[in-house]
Each structure stands twice: as C-alpha cells, then as structure tokens.
Amino acid sequence: MNNIGIITSREYWTRVKSKTFLLATFLTPIGIVLFMAAIAFIFSRGSDDVKKISVFDPTDLTEESLNTRSNLELTYSDQSLDQLFSDYKEKKINGILEIVPFGEATSTTYKANYHSDDQLALDESMSLENALSRQIRKYKLVSLDIDEETLKTLETDVSIAPQTIESEKKITSMTSIVSGALGAVVSYAMFFIILLYGAQVMRSVMEEKINRIVEVLISSVKPFELMFGKVLGVGLVGLTQIVIWLVLLFGISMIAAPLLGLDPNSMPSPETLGLPPEAAAEVPMEKVNAILAELMSMNWFKILPLIILYFFGGYFTYAALFAAVGSAVGEDINEANSLTLPVMMPLMLAFYVGFAAMRAPDSTMAVWASMMPLFSSIVMPVRLPFDPPMWQIAVSIISMILFMLLLIWIAGKIYRTGILMYGKKASFKELGKWLLYKN
Amino acid sequence: MSILSLRNVQKRYHNHIAVNNVSFDIPEGSIFGLLGPNGAGKTSLIRIITGITGADSGEIIFDGQNINNIRAAQIGYLPEERGLYKKMKVGEQLVYLARLKGLSKRDAKKTIDHWFEKFEITEWWNKKVQELSKGMQQKIQFVATVMHDPKLLILDEPFSGLDPINTNLIKSEIYELNQKGATIVFSTHRMEQVEEICEHIVLINQGQKILEGKVDDVKNEHKENKFKIGFKGGMPSGLTKDSFTVISDDHDELIIQIKPGHKPNELLGELMQKGVNIQSYNEILPSLNEIFINQVKGVSYE
Numbered sequence: 001m002n003n004i005g006i007i008t009s010r011e012y013w014t015r016v017k018s019k020t021f022l023l024a025t026f027l028t029p030i031g032i033v034l035f036m037a038a039i040a041f042i043f044s045r046g047s048d049d050v051k052k053i054s055v056f057d058p059t060d061l062t063e064e065s066l067n068t069r070s071n072l073e074l075t076y077s078d079q080s081l082d083q084l085f086s087d088y089k090e091k092k093i094n095g096i097l098e099i100v101p102f103g104e105a106t107s108t109t110y111k112a113n114y115h116s117d118d119q120l121a122l123d124e125s126m127s128l129e130n131a132l133s134r135q136i137r138k139y140k141l142v143s144l145d146i147d148e149e150t151l152k153t154l155e156t157d158v159s160i161a162p163q164t165i166e167s168e169k170k171i172t173s174m175t176s177i178v179s180g181a182l183g184a185v186v187s188y189a190m191f192f193i194i195l196l197y198g199a200q201v202m203r204s205v206m207e208e209k210i211n212r213i214v215e216v217l218i219s220s221v222k223p224f225e226l227m228f229g230k231v232l233g234v235g236l237v238g239l240t241q242i243v244i245w246l247v248l249l250f251g252i253s254m255i256a257a258p259l260l261g262l263d264p265n266s267m268p269s270p271e272t273l274g275l276p277p278e279a280a281a282e283v284p285m286e287k288v289n290a291i292l293a294e295l296m297s298m299n300w301f302k303i304l305p306l307i308i309l310y311f312f313g314g315y316f317t318y319a320a321l322f323a324a325v326g327s328a329v330g331e332d333i334n335e336a337n338s339l340t341l342p343v344m345m346p347l348m349l350a351f352y353v354g355f356a357a358m359r360a361p362d363s364t365m366a367v368w369a370s371m372m373p374l375f376s377s378i379v380m381p382v383r384l385p386f387d388p389p390m391w392q393i394a395v396s397i398i399s400m401i402l403f404m405l406l407l408i409w410i411a412g413k414i415y416r417t418g419i420l421m422y423g424k425k426a427s428f429k430e431l432g433k434w435l436l437y438k439n
Numbered sequence: 440m441s442i443l444s445l446r447n448v449q450k451r452y453h454n455h456i457a458v459n460n461v462s463f464d465i466p467e468g469s470i471f472g473l474l475g476p477n478g479a480g481k482t483s484l485i486r487i488i489t490g491i492t493g494a495d496s497g498e499i500i501f502d503g504q505n506i507n508n509i510r511a512a513q514i515g516y517l518p519e520e521r522g523l524y525k526k527m528k529v530g531e532q533l534v535y536l537a538r539l540k541g542l543s544k545r546d547a548k549k550t551i552d553h554w555f556e557k558f559e560i561t562e563w564w565n566k567k568v569q570e571l572s573k574g575m576q577q578k579i580q581f582v583a584t585v586m587h588d589p590k591l592l593i594l595d596e597p598f599s600g601l602d603p604i605n606t607n608l609i610k611s612e613i614y615e616l617n618q619k620g621a622t623i624v625f626s627t628h629r630m631e632q633v634e635e636i637c638e639h640i641v642l643i644n645q646g647q648k649i650l651e652g653k654v655d656d657v658k659n660e661h662k663e664n665k666f667k668i669g670f671k672g673g674m675p676s677g678l679t680k681d682s683f684t685v686i687s688d689d690h691d692e693l694i695i696q697i698k699p700g701h702k703p704n705e706l707l708g709e710l711m712q713k714g715v716n717i718q719s720y721n722e723i724l725p726s727l728n729e730i731f732i733n734q735v736k737g738v739s740y741e
Contacts, residue, residue: 006538014527212522216583219489219516220539420491433453 003221004229011204011233016240025241029248051124052092053114054084057099061139066131072124085115094118097128102136105143110136178294179385180358186307186381187354189242194314194377195347197238198322201231202336205326205419214419223416228408231319235312303384306393313400314377318347320404320411327418328426350378361386371396373403410435442467442591442622443488443506448497450483457483458494459646465591465624465639470617472637472654473626474727476735480646481626482519485593488624489516502590512541515589519596519626521580523568529579530564533586540587547586554582558608574605581609585616592616595626610636630728640727642734649734658724661733664697668710669719682706694723 015021054077055062064076074097077084084096095116102110112132114120120128141148162175205227208214217226325339353375357366361383370380370388376396380388417434418426426434441464450458457480465471475481486492488499490506499506501513524532530551537547555561558578568576577600585592594613598606613636617623625637633640634654641651650657669692682701686694697703703722710717725733 003539006535010535014524018526208522211525212518212520213524214522215491215518215520216516216522216536216580217539218491219514219518220536420486 003225004232007221007226007229008233008236011230012236015234015237021237021241025244026248029245051094051120053095053097054079054087054093055097055099056081056084059099059101061099061102062132062135063138066128066135068131069124069127072127088116095120099132102139105140174290174294176386178291179298179361182295182298182385183358183361183382184355186384187351187358187378190311190314190378190381191347191351191354193238193242193311194318195344197234197315198318198343200237201234201319202322202326202340204230204234205323205415206329206336209327209329209419218416218419223419224412227320227323227412227415231316231323231408235315235319238315239311298385299387306384306397307381309397310377310381310400313397313404317374317377317400317404317407318343320408324411324414324418324431327415328421328431330422346374347378350375354378354382357382361388367392371399373399376400440467441465442502443624444500445484445488446498446500448484448487448494448499450480450487450492450494456646458487460497461643461646461648462497463641463648463651465622467622468617468620469639470613470623470637471625472633472640473624473643474628474630474633474640474731475643476628479643481643482595483646484643485516485595485624485626489514489593512587513590515584515587515592517580517584517592517594517597519599521577523576523579523583525569526567528564529566529568529571532568533579533583536583537586542587550586550588551582554586558582573600574602577601578605578609581612585612589621591622591624593624593626596629597625598629598632628731630726630731634727642731644735650730654727657730658727661725661730662722663725664699664703665723666695666697666703666706667719667721667723668693668695668717670710671716671718691718 050071050073052073052075054075055064055066056077056079057064062076066074068074075093079087081096081098084093087093088096095114095118098113098115100110100112110132112128114125114128140146141151208217214226321343322340325336325343328339329336350369353365353369357363357369357379360366366379366383367388369375370383371392372379377400380393380396384393413435414431418431443465444462445464446462448458448461449456459480461480461484473481473484483492487494488506527535533551534544534547537551538544542550552561555564560575560578563571563575563579568579571579581597584594592613597609597613601609613623625633627633637654639651639653640657642649650660652660665686671691681698682705683695683697686696688694695706697706703720707717707720
C-alpha cells in the first residue's frame with residue numbers, strides 16, 4: 001500500500017509541476033475566454049465598408065424611415081431613376097434601392113429592386129429585407145384597418161406548468177430546460193475528461209515500457225501497484241485541473257469579461273443574425289432569475305458527490321483499460337490505434353446515449369444505459385438533475401463499482417504481462433492468453 | 440552457505456520452456472557468473488529471481504527464507520536494457536527509486552549524496568536524465584542499483600556501453616561492495632570478463648543448466664590434457680608417438696595432447712631420456728570461452 005502512495009505522488013507531482021500542465025491549466029481558460037470574445041467579435045462585425053445607397057421610393061411606402069445596419073448609408077432622393085443611375089456611374093453612390101409600389105394589401109409577397117453591379121452582402125440584404133418587412137407591416141395595418149393592440153392580443157405565450165402530485169420537489173416550467181442543459185454540460189465534461197486522462201495513462205504506460213524503466217520498477221513493486229498508482233495519480237491530476245479551471249473560469253469571466261467588451265448585449269443577438277425582430281425579444285431578467293432559482297433548488301448535496309463518484313468510477317474503468325492497451329502496444333504509438341478502438345467505442349456510444357438521455361431522461365434506453373457499466377458513468381450524471389429513482393442510482397453505482405473492480409483486475413493481468421513483452425504489439429488472442437497466466 | 444538457492448525452477452511461455460528445471464546455489468559473498476548464449480533463458484531466470492515474473496514451479500530460497508517474503512529491499516538489479524525517466528531530474532528520480540526499495544526520504548538523500556560524492560557527480564542532481572550522455576546515465580543506473588545496500592546484486596551486462604575508465608571505476612566499486620559482503624551475480628556472455636572477475640559460474644543453455652561450479656574446477660574438469668613444451672635446440676626425431684598427438688610444432692615450442700590412459704610424466708621422462716633441453720612444461724587449461732562454445736555446441740547437436 002505504501003508503494004502505491006509513493007507512485008501516486010510521483011505521478012501526481014511530476015505532472016502538476018511540469019510546464020505543460022501549468023500552461024494547459026492556466027492558458028486554457030484564458031484561451032476559452034479569448035475564443036468566446038473572438039466569436040462575439042466576429043458576429044458583431046460582418047461587412048463594415050460603408051455603402052451609400054439611394055432609395056428611390058415614389059410612393060413613399062417606406063416613409064423615409066428604413067432602419068438598417070449602420071454601414072448602410074441610406075439617402076432618400078426625389079430624383080428620377082435615370083438621374084440616380086448617372087449618380088451611380090459617377091460613383092457617388094454604391095447602389096439604388098428601388099421601392100416598387102405595394103400591390104394588393106392582402107398580398108404576402110413583395111419584391112423591391114436593388115440596382116448595382118456589386119452584390120449586397122448576405123447580412124446587408126437581410127437587414128434591408130427586415131427593415132422593409134417592418135415598414136410593410138405598418139403599411140398593411142393601416143390599409144387593412146387593423147388595430148395594433150388587437151393584433152397583439154392574438155398572440156399568446158403558452159407554457160405547460162408541471163404540478164407534482166406526491167413528490168415534494170417544486171417543478172417549474174424551467175426545470176427540464178435547466179436540468180437538460182446541466183446534464184449536457186456534465187456529460188460532455190465527463191466524456192472529455194475520461195478520454196483526455198485515460199489517454200494520458202496509456203501514453204505514460206507506453207513511455208515506461210519503451211524507456212525500459214518498468215523493469216527496474218517492478219523489481220521493487222508489484223505491477224499492479226505500479227498500474228494502480230499511475231491511474232490514481234493521473235486521476236488526481238485531472239481532478240486538480242478541473243478544480244483550477246472551474247475557479248479560473250469563474251474568476252476570469254467575472255473580471256475579464258467587461259474588459260474584453262464581452263457583455264451579454266454584444267453577444268450575437270437574433271437581430272444581427274438577421275432573424276425576424278419578434279425573436280429578438282430580450283432575455284428578460286425574470287427568466288435569468290428563474291434559471292438561477294432552478295439551479296438553487298437542485299439538491300446539490302446529492303448531485304455533486306454523485307457526479308464525483310461517477311467521475312472516479314468512469315475514469316478508473318476506462319483508465320484501467322487504457323493502461324492495459326498501453327502495456328500491450330509495442331514501440332510504435334501508431335500501433336495503439338487498433339487496440340484503443342474497442343475502448344473508444346463504448347465511450348463514444350455512452351456519449352451519444354448521454355445526449356439522447358438529456359432530451360428524454362426517462363426513456364427506456366436512458367434508464368437502462370444509466371444502469372449499465374461503461375455507460376452509467378456518463379449517462380447517469382445526465383439524468384441526475386431530473387431526480388431519477390433511488391433504486392436506479394443504487395443499481396447503477398453498485399454495478400459500476402463491481403465492473404470497475406473486474407476491469408481493474410483484468411487490466412492488471414494484461415498489464416503485468418504486457419509491460420515485459422517487447423517487439424510487436426499483441427493480438428487480442430494473446431491478450432486473452434495473458435489473462436490466464438499465473439503471475 | 441548459499442545466499443540464494445534455486446530448486447527445480449521452471450517457467451513456461453505458451454509454446455516454449457524458458458527455464459527448465461534449473462537448480463543451483465549462489466554462495467554467500469561470492470562473485471557469481473550466470474552465463475549462457477543469447478536466448479538461453481538468463482533474463483527469464485533473473486526476472487524470476489528479482490520477482491518480476493513468477494516461476495511456474497520450483498522454489499527459491501533467499502538467505503534461508505522463501506524469496507517471496509523479502510525481495511525488493513535486499514536485491515539490487517541492473518537490467519541489461521537500461522531505463523530511467525528521461526524527463527525527471529536525476530536526484531528526484533533516485534530518491535523515488537530508493538523509496539520504492541523501502542528507504543525513507545532522508546536516508547535516500549543521504550546515501551545518494553554519498554554515491555554522488557564518490558563518483559564526483561554532485562552537480563548532476565538537478566539535471567534531467569536526457570541531458571546526460573549514455574555513459575553518465577549508466578553511472579546513475581548503477582547508483583540506482585546499489586544505493587539501498589542490497590545483499591544480492593544482479594548485474595546484467597554491467598559494462599556494456601562503458602568506456603575503459605568507467606568500466607574500471609564500476610569494476611572497482613563492484614569489488615568493494617563484494618568486500619563489504621554483497622554477493623554479486625554477473626550475467627554476461629563476455630567470457631574474458633567472467634574469467635577475470637567470477638569465482639563461481641553456472642552455464643545455461645536452452646533453459647537448462649549445463650554446468651556449474653568454481654571457475655578453476657570447471658576448467659580442470661574440462662581440460663583436454665594439452666601441454667606446452669618449451670625447449671632449446673632441436674627436437675630429436677623418432678619420438679614414440681603412442682602416448683600423445685602433436686597439435687602444433689613451432690621451432691622451439693611444441694603443443695601436444697596426451698592420449699587417454701597416459702600420463703604427462705611418461706612423455707617428460709622420454710624427452711629427458713633423449714636429452715632434450717626442456718625450458719618449460721605447462722598444462723594448458725581451456726579458456727571459459729572454449730568450454731562455453733564446446734558445451735553450447737554439444738547441446739544443440741544433441
């Protein structure tokens with residue numbers, strides 16, 4: 001046992017103290033924030049050359065009040081089209097928007113002409129179309145004699161309010177959305193962390209094998225101690241990194257977001273994306289509050305420890321497999337691919353099932369997958385915010401732990417033979433034989 | 440008294456027997472040669488002794504106890520394929536390896552300091568292994584093998600890759616450790632080194648023990664009754680050649696082999712009778728190299 005401690009602490013400290021770890025840990029959150037800022041920046045821009053457009057509107061359909069993107073400079077002109085064309089030829093303007101008189105007020109299509117040899121950019125033409133559409137709406141209201149207020153009353157915001165019958169938990173209409181989003185984040189994170197650190201365990205095993213230090217090591221300690229110490233050490237590194245990231249992400253987004261000009265208003269809003277203005281309704285404060293209230297109402301004292309338990313369960317199960325694969329590979333890292341495939345497949349499947357479970361957490365597939373080893377560690381955390389029955393959690397955890405122990409045992413058997421085998425990588429048949437070796 | 444006794448040790452990998460019913464003793468305080476051609480089963484045997492793999496059957500007694508109860512702290516093993524963590528600092532790495540051998544952190548530092556001073560390499564402590572030359576890494580590996588003061592040292596080709604100066608340095612360290620009571624097991628196929636260093640040997644081929652014993656005894660057992668006669672003046676013609684055959688005849692040196700059933704003295708008597716001016720009359724003992732080759736060939740022809 002003492003040896004495992006020494007090994008774990010080496011695996012942990014050499015990683016945590018390494019430059020790569022420091023860089024990855026501290027630069028990744030900064031990178032993510034910068035990336036998000038860059039995306040916000042990209043969406044807030046679009047084409048920014050100023051375009052001078054003369055609007056030719058003899059019927060005054062637009063009432064000289066088209067409201068568009070800031071880079072479109074609209075001038076309303078009384079001149080004839082021919083005069084405008086000569087303006088265009090003299091390069092005073094970039095184009096002419098010809099407003100055609102609107103026909104029947106009940107018509108649902110309308111076309112205006114844009115005269116120019118240069119195309120409008122997609123967002124520019126969308127912006128013009130939206131502006132026109134708004135004006136036409138106004139025009140129609142008047143010509144069809146419809147009262148704006150009456151029209152508004154036609155629209156109803158419908159939501160289904162869940163009411164529990166026996167359970168004490170208060171459920172609001174936000175519950176499933178917030179739970180789903182939370183589940184998605186957790187399952188996504190689980191998948192990547194297991195993959196990332198599992199692969200690290202594999203590389204580290206291969207490195208020791210190729211270095212031949214493994215022979216020195218296992219003349220002092222049992223192969224199982226070495227494998228277990230490594231898996232544990234790398235897992236703790238993963239946990240450390242996650243904790244630092246959470247703290248940093250929180251801290252950075254609190255401090256740096258305003259500095260980077262990253263406030264919610266500059267995030268891509270439906271308007272700038274060219275969506276109809278109806279969708280541009282601001283996220284009202286009450287919705288934010290509802291989400292926060294929903295998050296607060298969750299039983300974190302149950303969910304968090306369970307998530308950590310599932311993290312370790314899933315990580316240990318897969319990391320053991322990765323360690324076994326690493327030990328069976330020869331000198332060439334490319335050989336690892338065919339052996340990692342069987343490990344990757346359940347992991348990928350679990351990831352997709354987890355996503356499906358987010359939308360339908362009580363579907364038969366989600367329920368069964370969340371109780372199946374290899375899947376449960378990714379699928380069950382998705383379901384946790386939806387408050388699954390206790391017995392399912394119990395079955396899921398017990399089966400996960402039993403299976404984890406079985407896999408660690410199997411991996412240990414493959415590992416202790418594999419690390420001493422040099423030359424070409426082992427086939428699955430050989431791996432099977434290694435299981436049967438005595439010592 | 441023997442520090443290590445192997446009794447009917449057997450190890451089988453799926454199709455072939457790596458170690459076949461091998462038994463021998465390693466006397467305490469000796470320098471012992473474990474010999475054999477490539478693929479003879481030396482490494483398998485060493486791995487069983489060091490506990491890296493287990494034997495299928497048989498027994499290994501270390502210092503009067505079953506070896507499974509002791510091992511790590513008492514054995515130092517220098518594998519043929521050297522290996523260290525390339526990116527770890529030399530000092531930290533040695534402390535780590537020492538702790539796995541059961542030393543406390545403080546003791547580990549103390550003993551490593553001692554060895555570093557001895558080898559005059561104290562400035563290497565904070566260097567990464569990959570910054571060192573191969574020969575330097577060998578020295579570090581040697582320190583890693585001996586730093587916990589093991590009773591039994593197993594050295595697999597310890598001098599490969601070392602220059603003559605470092606070879607001598609390591610050799611004298613090995614002698615010194617032996618003087619202090621450590622038993623040394625040498626695994627090699629470089630016979631001249633064995634002849635120089637070892638007192639006892641065991642020869643393994645195709646997983647089986649072929650011969651075992653003190654180097655002198657082994658040589659005497661395998662002598663071929665060859666003699667070298669140095670003389671002055673001419674060799675008289677008409678020697679009765681019933682008792683020997685001539686192997687080579689230089690103008691003042693004759694190498695002969697006495698036929699079975701005859702004694703060296705018979706020839707000596709005859710030569711003296713004929714008035715040959717004899718300067719020397721020596722028995723030629725076979726070199727370990729010759730014995731090795733003969734034995735290994737003999738087995739593979741069977």
